[in-house]
Amino acid sequence: MRFSSFAFCSILVTATCAQAQTQTVQQFTDPILLLQAVAKTYAAPVDTFQVEAIEETVRENEYLHERRTVYRTAIKGPGKQYRIETHSGDGSYIQVSDGETEWISSIEGKSFVKEPVPENWPTMPRIVSAGSMELSSAWRMRAYLKAEASNFKRASFLPEETIQIEDHTFSCYVVHAFSGDSDGAAPTRPYSEFTFWIDKKALVFRKQVQQLHGYAINSDHHIHIPVDDQITTVYPVMDVQPKLNSALFHFSPPADSTIAGFVGKQAPDVRFLSKDGSGVSLKSYEGKPVLIDFWATWCAPCIQAMPALARLYADAKEKGLVLLSVDEDMAAESAARYFEQHHYNWTNYHDDGTIGKAFWEEGLPFTILIDAKGKVTYYGFGGNDLALRSAIAALGPEFSSVKMAAGQ
Structure with a gap:
């Protein structure tokens, strides 16, 4: 303007x-x-x-x-x-x-x-x-x-x-x-x-x-x-009655911004579907904190963030953190092949169009942290390892050591 x-x-x-x-x-x-x-x-x-x-x-x-x-x-x-x-x-x-x-x-x-x-x-x-x-x-x-x-x-x-x-x-x-x-x-x-x-x-x-x-x-x-x-x-x-460009009525949030209205609210009970058609609901993980990472094989920042995400999961999984990746690829096979090639040991689900929509996903990579009671405690663009570790450390004393990044 x-x-x-x-x-x-x-x-x-x-x-x-x-x-x-x-x-x-x-x-x-x-x-x-x-x-x-x-x-x-x-x-x-x-x-x-x-x-x-x-x-x-x-x-x-x-x-x-x-x-x-x-x-x-x-x-x-x-x-x-x-x-x-x-x-x-x-x-x-x-x-x-x-x-x-x-x-x-x-x-x-x-x-x-x-x-x-x-x-x-x-x-x-x-x-x-x-x-x-x-x-x-x-x-x-x-x-x-x-x-x-x-x-x-x-x-x-x-x-x-x-x-x-x-x-x-x-x-x-x-x-x-x-x-x-x-x-x-x-x-x-x-x-x-x-x-x-x-x-x-x-x-x-x-x-x-x-x-x-x-x-x-x-x-x-x-x-x-x-x-x-x-x-x-x-x-x-x-x-x-001015001539108005339709682009005026679209908003793209800055990459470092977070949704103010999601944090502190109960997460929607989405359903994750496996390749064989079976599924699991987010509610079934109640009692454990869940980290959801939206990504795609064609998203360069997503690929760059994967090694740090793997290190974070290695530091937090024994403390009870559940990590779920949700890919936004056109075909589920692309993400499955990438996970297999890099030996990532957490579950990845392919988004059928309902999961990202339920969470108002704004872009990739996108990360959501949900506490053991099902409330969203972190909601924002992925790739910020320090901010994500701080959010996980705030879940409880058992996660306090996660705040220190690997190698520090």
């Missing part, structure tokens, strides 16, 4: 006049009627939209000097497809739906949730509260701007301007307004004043500056510290 560089875009403002317009636009003489027209733009029902915003907050008083920038993207595609992104000092979060599956990811937290799209989509994320608030704010941008444009009783025009945001130039009406009933004269309570740059063609906000005026309260509850916060927001993209 355009905000991945986290660079706050520069805005160049130059005065212009109505005669400079090269295209006929609707003229307004009443700023309140203009704001109402903007509200109608945001309220109009649309099948798809794309909104991108960059918000910079400057908070200053005699005790505090703070600057914070947030990048937000909200894209609604056909049906239940959507993509929401936020980036700030609190972290980066992504929420994506392809219409059937929803992913919610904390980039810095290296975790994600993957579940069927809920009925009340998009839902509040289930990772951390900071991410929940930011993603919710991003998705509701159009509704918030509609409500904001409808909220003013007093406003006035300022000279029209042309502003440049990134590579785009917009000819704008400029409106100055006050929140509530205040007009800024001798206020008796906190209030906000706004300046809006309104795209003359699209009738949407392209930039807004909100100035919050109020007072901070000290520990003795004496009001004495004046506060003047300024929030500047620009909207490089505010499109309805």
Whole structure:
């Protein structure tokens, strides 16, 4: 997305006049009627939209000097497809739906949730509260701007301007307004004043500056510290019915991330099938910890990880660990032949398409550790020998020696 560089875009403002317009636009003489027209733009029902915003907050008083920038993207595609992104000092979060599956990811937290799209989509994320608030704010941008444009009783025009945001130039009406009933004269309570740059063609906000005026309260509850916060927001993209690439609605988690929603939950009772058609259920191993390794002979990282997996199993099998490999090869014979050639002494099952799906397998190699009570304690991409040994060591004191890698 355009905000991945986290660079706050520069805005160049130059005065212009109505005669400079090269295209006929609707003229307004009443700023309140203009704001109402903007509200109608945001309220109009649309099948798809794309909104991108960059918000910079400057908070200053005699005790505090703070600057914070947030990048937000909200894209609604056909049906239940959507993509929401936020980036700030609190972290980066992504929420994506392809219409059937929803992913919610904390980039810095290296975790994600993957579940069927809920009925009340998009839902509040289930990772951390900071991410929940930011993603919710991003998705509701159009509704918030509609409500904001409808909220003013007093406003006035300022000279029209042309502003440049990134590579785009917009000819704008400029409106100055006050929140509530205040007009800024001798206020008796906190209030906000706004300046809006309104795209003359699209009738949407392209930039807004909100100035919050109020007072901070000290520990003795004496009001004495004046506060003047300024929030500047620009909207490089505010499109309805845009042409959208279907790739926007697919999410591939980073290789070092884990599913936040699986760990701590009961593992699904999948059934492993042998070559002769007989099978065994995962539940039959209850009472013993089970390590499941998804792999394939065509997967180079899987093959590279096999020797370390063999050493780990040698260290842990006498302590009660069960190791099951599940291959994702096209033909079961390929994996069986590989196991035989390398003399691996644990059981491998061929996936008929149900095992990986039950565990929401995201790629290969993929490893799942299940404790003796059937709960998932580790869920992530394979090949990380140290992390896997640490997870096994945490199963109980009898496994504590497994944490030390072989040869150390």
